Amino acid sequence: MAELDKTRTEVGVPDDWTYASAPESRDIVHLADRYGYYIGGEWLEPAETYETIAPRDEEPLAAVGQGTPDDVGRAVVAAREAFADGWSSLPGSERAKYLFRIARLLQERSREFAVLESLNGGKPIKESRDVDLPLAAAHFFYYAGWADKLEYAFPNRRPRPVGVAGQIIPWNFPLLMLAWKIAPALACGNTVVLKPAETTPLTALLFCDVLRQAELPPGVVNIVTGDGRTGAAIVEHEDVDKIAFTGSTEVGKAIQRHVAGTGKKLTLELGGKAANIVFDDAALDQAVEGIVNGIYFNQGHVCCAGSRLFVQESIYEPLVAKLERRLTTLRVGDPLDKNTDVGAINSAAQLEKIRELVASGVEEGAEIYQPPCVLPEKGYWFAPTVFTNVAQSYRIAQEEIFGPVLSVLTFRTPEEAVEKANNTPYGLSAGVWTEKGSRILWMAQRLRAGVVWANTFNRFDPGSPFGGYKESGFGREGGRHGLEPYLRFDE
């Protein structure tokens, strides 16, 4: 053994497999020191600002506005005027061309957006470059094509735009969630007031430059930054006709209560606690990759993350062994490094929440595994974590953690898997791993979730409707079904 090691050293094989750093250049991103609100096609100076940072090292990136109810009011007026002054009556074929332009501009500027997304949000550049940006552009391209075909999507229903849409989006896929909200809204002839998440406003603000390049009429899209108070001002504004919210179930319920009795249209895309179910006939290595993608993709900051792993008892030990071994090869670190698999936790508050829930798992008696990895000193970091010996009653098996933390549970029969998987107030997504096609469909039929992935996980497509059952919300985004929340019908 010793001799072998010596030989290796002689031929220059490194004794560890540390990758050389491969940083993506951030020169492509030009940030201003300070950003206002994008209202009526112009930048409005904010009265109050806060600092948005890079979670990888807490570097301040820019000052952005803390939108007040007055700022929101101005944005709604601009959106209403744009709606009345032509956007809603513009032929669908013309609206379509604006959206196609936006799709193309996002493709052209995709690297710039990807770098900024990773910088401001902490997600690996590999993901923002290969997932967020291509999907965001594809979403605009997809809905562009619907803009002049709405009467075919809803025959005999005479679809009309709703009016001004107030949209509040989360910090986990900032630009992609913006695309999911804005593309169908504009395709249907609505105008928009959008609030990006408090911690990740920068790609939404850069998107305003794409709107300028696309020559979108002023007021059709308005962006107001700020925290939850700004969101509440949008929800409470009398002249907003429709609210679309993606975020936590807790806030979603509060919004549903606020909107009660106002007649505003509402769609909610809320939390999840997805079951990822592996049967004993599954291709195990492939399943391990899917499990890793299901929970460690985007640091687990994914509402549909496969956070509850259900393993058929007969393969429990080999699967967990393979999974833990795979975890040792995950590269945690600088989001801007092209080799990074797991980036930074989005914010100090989120890191605190993850720590608290993980501590509860240890406290309640689950067994914790974390691969050896050196976490950077500055910034917000959490090692990929697997809990075994988890009871269904533990908080880590019930509550959404929204971090890189997996709970492993077991089952014996398909019926038991279904019962355990459905034993949650959430119902956003689920995964099934088996080589048996009939079992995939049998399981898919019984799982109470809006999206079921078979032998894959965390796949998205603009043509594929996405949204929850039960307390994961209502309404769908993507596909023909994603148009409906932005239309009214004269029936």
Next chain:
Amino acid sequence: MSERLPVRKTYKLFIGGSFPRSESGRTYEAEGQNVARASRKDVRDAVRAARGAQPKWAGATAYNRGQVLYRIAEMIEARVAEFAELCSGRDEVERSIDRIVWYAGWADKLPQVLGGSNPVAGPYFNFTVPEPTGVVAVLAPHDPPLLGLVTRVLPPLVGGNAVVAVASEDRPLAAIELAEGLATSDVPGGVVNLLTGQHAELAPVLASHMDVNAIDIGGANGDASELERLAADNVKRVVHGRADVQSPWEIASFLELKTVWHPMGQ
């Protein structure tokens, strides 16, 4: 001289396929009869019965569900005269029957109209199917007493949901008559539960019930905003149903859409 004394009917609730009195022992007078006045606990019992019956109803083939619903129309057709006494007349009964037949025919067509396959950029067969949301609460409109109830109950029912409906408060007798029709058709016990009583008392219990997935508040006579607020406790789907409308989109209001990514490969 000795004219025969008719046997009167006791007007009861319809829960889990049975006809119990209100557990509270209460009645109220409506249309000259003492009618059961359902309590909070009756609501809970009805929701439990609905939840228990729902999976099997949803799991029946669409063809079968269509036939079972059609059977309700057959049962009413045979008793048109009796129903006519309890609503605005024969026309309302006939329209109710025709509406049931219309909805019965939708059971095996919904997935083709509301779902479909989706082209995705990857090796997956991706499709979307409508599925029932689960247990649906219905506050039936006060008028018309029969057609209003049929109009609001059939859409969730045909989609595979189980229903807990509160009948018209002032004119509940048609609903009770309908319950008898349901009991003699092939609708499994618990799939439709009909309560009589005061909307103001029962509606908030249904709106805040954590095991109800959707609520149709079209017939609410109290504060609809408050019911909507209560519905947020478990993110209920809230529907403002109209008393006389017929459309597949009425069914769609009580459906979820499930999208499945099935792998393709050799």
